[in-house]
Amino acid sequence: YTPALLTILAFSIPSGLNAEPYQLRHTEFGWVNIAEHNIWDIIFYIYYGSYTILGMVLLASWGKKSQDAVIKEQAHLILLTILTLLVAATYTDIILSSKVGNLPQMAPVLMLLPVTIIYNTIRKRQEKQENPLQFSFSYIHIIISVMFYVFISFIQIRLEPGIITIGQLHLAESTFRGILTQSQMFISIYLALRESKPGYIISMLMNTTNLLISLVFWIMMDFNAPLPGIISYVNVLIILLIIRAFRKQSAMYIEKIQSQRQDLKESERQLYKLAYYDSLTGLPSRGYFIEKLQQSLERADRQRRRVGVIFIDFDSFKAINDTAGHMVGDLVLQQIAQRLIKRIGEKGTLARFGGDEFLVEIPDLETDEPIHAMINSIMETLKKPAVIDAGEYHVSASIGIAVYPNDGETPDTLIKNADIAMYEAKGRGKNQAVFCTDDIKDRTTMNHTLMNNLYWALDRDELQLLYQPKISVETTKIIGFEALLRWNNSEYGVVNPEVFIPMAEQTGMIRPIGLWVMRTACLQIQQFQEWADCELSISINISLIQLRDPSMIEHISAILEETHTPPHCVEVEITESIAFQDEPFIMDQLRRMKGLGISIAIDDFGTGYSSFSRLRTFPIDLIKIDIEFVRAISSNLHKDQAIIRSIILLAKNLGLKVLAEGVETEEQLQFLKEQGCDFIQGFLFYTPLPVSGIKQLLDSSQKTRLSALP
Ligand code: C2E
Ligand code: MG
Ligand code: MG
Numbered sequence: 001y002t003p004a005l006l007t008i009l010a011f012s013i014p015s016g017l018n019a020e021p022y023q024l025r026h027t028e029f030g031w032v033n034i035a036e037h038n039i040w041d042i043i044f045y046i047y048y049g050s051y052t053i054l055g056m057v058l059l060a061s062w063g064k065k066s067q068d069a070v071i072k073e074q075a076h077l078i079l080l081t082i083l084t085l086l087v088a089a090t091y092t093d094i095i096l097s098s099k100v101g102n103l104p105q106m107a108p109v110l111m112l113l114p115v116t117i118i119y120n121t122i123r124k125r126q127e128k129q130e131n132p133l134q135f136s137f138s139y140i141h142i143i144i145s146v147m148f149y150v151f152i153s154f155i156q157i158r159l160e161p162g163i164i165t166i167g168q169l170h171l172a173e174s175t176f177r178g179i180l181t182q183s184q185m186f187i188s189i190y191l192a193l194r195e196s197k198p199g200y201i202i203s204m205l206m207n208t209t210n211l212l213i214s215l216v217f218w219i220m221m222d223f224n225a226p227l228p229g230i231i232s233y234v235n236v237l238i239i240l241l242i243i244r245a246f247r248k249q250s251a252m253y254i255e256k257i258q259s260q261r262q263d264l265k266e267s268e269r270q271l272y273k274l275a276y277y278d279s280l281t282g283l284p285s286r287g288y289f290i291e292k293l294q295q296s297l298e299r300a301d302r303q304r305r306r307v308g309v310i311f312i313d314f315d316s317f318k319a320i321n322d323t324a325g326h327m328v329g330d331l332v333l334q335q336i337a338q339r340l341i342k343r344i345g346e347k348g349t350l351a352r353f354g355g356d357e358f359l360v361e362i363p364d365l366e367t368d369e370p371i372h373a374m375i376n377s378i379m380e381t382l383k384k385p386a387v388i389d390a391g392e393y394h395v396s397a398s399i400g401i402a403v404y405p406n407d408g409e410t411p412d413t414l415i416k417n418a419d420i421a422m423y424e425a426k427g428r429g430k431n432q433a434v435f436c437t438d439d440i441k442d443r444t445t446m447n448h449t450l451m452n453n454l455y456w457a458l459d460r461d462e463l464q465l466l467y468q469p470k471i472s473v474e475t476t477k478i479i480g481f482e483a484l485l486r487w488n489n490s491e492y493g494v495v496n497p498e499v500f501i502p503m504a505e506q507t508g509m510i511r512p513i514g515l516w517v518m519r520t521a522c523l524q525i526q527q528f529q530e531w532a533d534c535e536l537s538i539s540i541n542i543s544l545i546q547l548r549d550p551s552m553i554e555h556i557s558a559i560l561e562e563t564h565t566p567p568h569c570v571e572v573e574i575t576e577s578i579a580f581q582d583e584p585f586i587m588d589q590l591r592r593m594k595g596l597g598i599s600i601a602i603d604d605f606g607t608g609y610s611s612f613s614r615l616r617t618f619p620i621d622l623i624k625i626d627i628e629f630v631r632a633i634s635s636n637l638h639k640d641q642a643i644i645r646s647i648i649l650l651a652k653n654l655g656l657k658v659l660a661e662g663v664e665t666e667e668q669l670q671f672l673k674e675q676g677c678d679f680i681q682g683f684l685f686y687t688p689l690p691v692s693g694i695k696q697l698l699d700s701s702q703k704t705r706l707s708a709l710p
Contacts, residue, residue, distance in 0.1 A: 003047040010040045034103055045094070052086050070273060074121045076610070077139045081114045084143050088150075091248045113143065118200060121412030138195065142202060145191045149206050152180050152187075156229075174228075181232045184210070188236050192243045200244055207236045278352040280330055281337035289351035289359050293411040296363035297404055307404040308362040308371040311418035312378065315430040317356035324391065332386040332393050334692075343381045347374065359415065368403060375399060375433045398425035399433035407436045411532075448493065451503050453489060458516060462488050465520055466688035467528075467699070469658060470539070472682045473673050478564045478697075480537030481528065482573070483521040484688045485513075505545045514546040515555055522565040524691065527568075531698040539571045539601060544578045548585070553592045560596065571622065574600065577608035579618065587618070594619040601659070606647060615654055623651045627662030630682075633671045648675045 010018040023034040056079055063075025078339045092106035117139055156177060167529040172177075188207055191199035211233035218230060276288035284292070293309065314336075321329040333356065340358065344350050347370065348362040360378070362370055378399065385392040400422025421436040423444075428434065457463055461499045467481035487495040504510040518540055525538035546552055560567055572593060579590070579602050590600060601622035606629050625647055632640030644660075651658045660672050663682030672680060689697065 001053070003043075007047060008046055011044070026207070029482075045472070052082065056082055057117055074125065077121055078114065078118055080140065081143055084147065085110050085114055088147060096448045105412050113146065116198075118145075133161045136568050138535070142191065142195055142198060143186050145199075146202060146206070149187050152184050153210060156180050178228060179248055185232055185236050185239075189239060189243070192240050196247065200240060203240055204237065207233050207240070211237070281334055281335055281352050283341065283358075284349065284351040286351065286353050289349065289353070289361065290411045290415075292349050293361050293414070296361060297409070297411065300363065300365075300404055303364070305363075306365040306368070307414075308365060308374070309361075309402045309404070309414040310360040310362070310374065311353070311376070311400040311402075311408075311415065311422040312354040312358040312360065312397050313399075313422050313426070315398055315426070317395065320393055320395070324388075324393070328388050328391070328393070328438045331388045332343070332395065335386040335388070336382070336395060338380050339384075340378065343377050344374070353415075359418075371401060371403065375401070379433070396431035398422050398430050400436065401433060402424055402436045407441075417441060430477055447503070449491060450489065450495065450500060451507065453491070454487075454500060454503055454507065454509055457487055457489075458512060460490075462490070463513065463516065464690070465490060465517065465524065466690055467694050468688040469490075469686045469694075470537070470679050471685050473677055473680055474671070476685075478532075478536065479537065479679060480569075480571070481525070481689075481694070482539040483517060483524075483541070485517055485541075501543065505543055508542050508545065510545050511549055514542065515559065517541075518556060519563060522559055522563040522570065526565065527570060527691075528694060528698065531695060535566075535569060537569050537571055537599075539573050541603065544581075547574065547578065547589050553589065553596065554592065556598075557596055560598075568599070571600040571601050571625065572598060573603040575603045575608065576605050579620070580608065580614050590619050606643060612650075615650070615656075620656060622657045622659055623647065624681075625658060625660045625677075627656075630660050630662050630664075630668055630672075633668045635666055644672075645675055649676055652676065 002467075009015050011021045018038070018040040020038065021040065024031045025034050026032075059079045059082070063072050063079065066072055066075070072501050089107040089110050092110070120139075159173060159177060159180075161173050164171045164173060182206075188203040193199070195202075211230065212231060214230045218227075252304060276285055277283065278285045293307070296307050299305070317329070337350070337352065337358070341350050344360060346358050350358045351361075353359045360374065362374055365371070378397070382395060382397055385394045387393075400418045400420065402408060402414045402417035402421060404414055407417040417436040417620055420440055420653050421434045425432050425434040434440070447591075464486045466486055468484060468485045469478040470480045470482060471477065472479050485497045485501070487497075487500050490493050501510065504513050504633050513534070520541050521538050525536060528538075529536050549555075566684050574590075579586070579600075594600060599621040601624055602620055603624050604626040605623045606626045625644060629644050629647075633644070648658050652696045657678045658676075659679040659681060660668070661673065661681050663680040663684045665671055665684060668682075669680065669684060686697070
């Protein structure tokens with residue numbers, strides 16, 4: 001700053017340092033300084049030149065070193081402006097002032113140019129960061145245009161009246177002035193159009209200045225100077241204003257487009273929410289959960305960690321919907337979801353899988369311990385009832401857990417295995433959590449395979465009937481057989497009916513299978529009767545699904561006719577819980593069946609619940625006491641023995657026959673005999689046998705054990 005201070009001392013303050021700092025002369029532009037080129041002037045030139053060059057070197061290295069493209073551009077611009085200033089100011093203040101001598105100092109005015117540029121580059125940079133969608137403009141254009149404009153202004157000022165000669169061209173002064181003014185107009189409009197706001201402001205400033213100067217000139221010349229110049233400047237100003245108005249309008253449209261863009265973004269967000277969030281509970285949806293889980297699995301794979309997937313299904317939630325309505329059901333779900341999300345917090349992700357099913361993911365685990373803690377926490381949360389309008393709703397849940405990597409490596413497998421474990425929890429009596437195990441997985445896979453194979457069992461001739469003889473207690477002779485179904489599966493061997501009958505019921509396959517059983521048993525009993533040479537009965541088990549089939553009676557009737565089976569030799573067995581259902585249609589079906597002439601037995605009696613009135617009104621012939629009560633005879637459980645006694649007594653009083661199932665010991669036989677039980681069935685005499693076994697039996701000396709139909 002020393003040279004600057006020195007310059008101020010030499011030129012601004014009368015300090016005696018510089019004897020003649022200024023040589024002022026009065027011209028038509030006012031007082032103008034004439035350079036003397038004394039020692040101080042030379043010092044000033046050196047200072048001014050070297051500092052400017054130094055500044056430019058600094059600027060250049062700043063731009064070169066920076067990695068930021070914006071800074072590079074900034075440095076480049078300022079450098080260029082200062083270079084322009086250096087050239088322009090040297091020309092106006094040194095060359096022109098020393099030669100011509102009647103120009104005021106222009107450098108301080110030109111100095112405004114780099115100041116404006118620096119200010120604007122800073123602002124532009126901020127704007128770029130805040131709003132990248134702004135008009136950008138180029139300073140090169142502005143600088144060159146301003147230089148041209150100012151240059152033309154100087155020419156105009158310097159123009160002498162008369163003919164102007166440029167090379168071969170001879171022009172009148174007024175024509176040349178006109179061309180110059182038109183060029184200025186062109187530059188102004190070009191700037192305003194091309195360089196938006198800065199271009200507009202600069203054009204306005206330049207033209208206003210020129211208009212004012214022209215006006216002053218016009219007044220000074222006593223209104224004798226030509227008017228076209230003034231009119232041109234006024235016109236340019238008007239055109240500039242119009243351009244400005246037009247620009248404002250465009251900006252408005254752009255703003256509108258931008259706001260529409262925002263709206264679009266907002267709807268996009270909403271759509272995302274719809275796809276990834278459940279609208280009822282506000283929880284993430286299945287899609288979001290799967291994506292999140294996928295990320296956790298990838299992380300767990302890298303870090304050798306575990307990930308827990310918990311499947312929650314509320315027990316008997318349908319009951320709440322059915323009794324209190326779906327609105328209350330929804331509110332209960334919302335309340336429980338809120339509570340769960342509070343409990344789970346940052347430890348995991350809760351999502352709604354659908355209906356009353358929820359999923360939790362616990363990522364980044366080293367042990368299973370946090371999963372146990374989480375399950376306890378969830379169970380604890382569910383202990384408190386949901387309260388809706390002063391009504392309390394208790395909701396328990398069955399929970400299944402699968403852990404990565406043991407129970408699967410993809411979101412799909414993990415969720416599927418957690419679901420399987422959840423079903424296991426339901427099967428074990430609900431309101432509990434079950435971890436997925438190999439055993440559970442194998443069983444599910446087996447069930448799945450069996451279920452698929454069951455469709456082909458009939459076509460592939462894999463079904464077989466076994467026959468278990470029924471014995472008269474009094475004579476100990478065979479009075480008939482119960483047909484018991486077996487499935488010889490190619491993969492799993494002999495499958496018991498307890499396993500595949502529920503599957504057949506689920507898939508509806510029980511209807512064709514049931515008819516096959518009926519036809520096969522009817523044909524078989526006639527062969528048995530031939531071998532035994534006496535009338536024997538055949539018992540056939542019928543399931544609820546078959547009973548509900550309105551065409552079943554017609555089918556049975558057709559089979560009896562087709563196989564020429566006397567209906568009184570056929571007995572259908574229906575379990576107690578099914579037979580006594582409160583469905584008038586079932587009662588109807590039983591009556592129609594009875595109408596065909598076949599007898600009806602109530603299977604597994606004592607395990608369901610039947611009222612006396614039903615026993616009286618239902619068209620039944622026989623009661624089969626369930627194996628559980630028969631077992632109780634040997635274990636001396638007095639209450640169970642009392643029940644058997646009562647059942648037999650009740651049956652006798654209602655005129656029904658009684659059969660005891662699963663008799664395995666002499667003791668049981670003895671007890672039943674004492675109580676007056678009519679028939680027995682059990683391993684004590686025979687296990688269920690294939691046709692060949694029955695043939696042997698009937699052919700052998702045991703023929704003595706046969707008796708006529710009761
Ligand atoms: P259920 O009708 O009560 O059949 C009696 C079951 O007890 C048979 O089992 C039989 O093998 C078994 N059993 C007989 N005596 C004894 C004994 O002394 N001790 C023991 N522990 N068990 C004995 P199975 O053959 O496995 O049949 C199970 C159930 O499957 C049957 O129970 C019946 O409800 C159903 N079922 C069998 N075949 C058919 C069918 O063709 N259609 C329908 N819908 N269900 C069938
Ligand atoms: Mg049975
Ligand atoms: Mg039974």
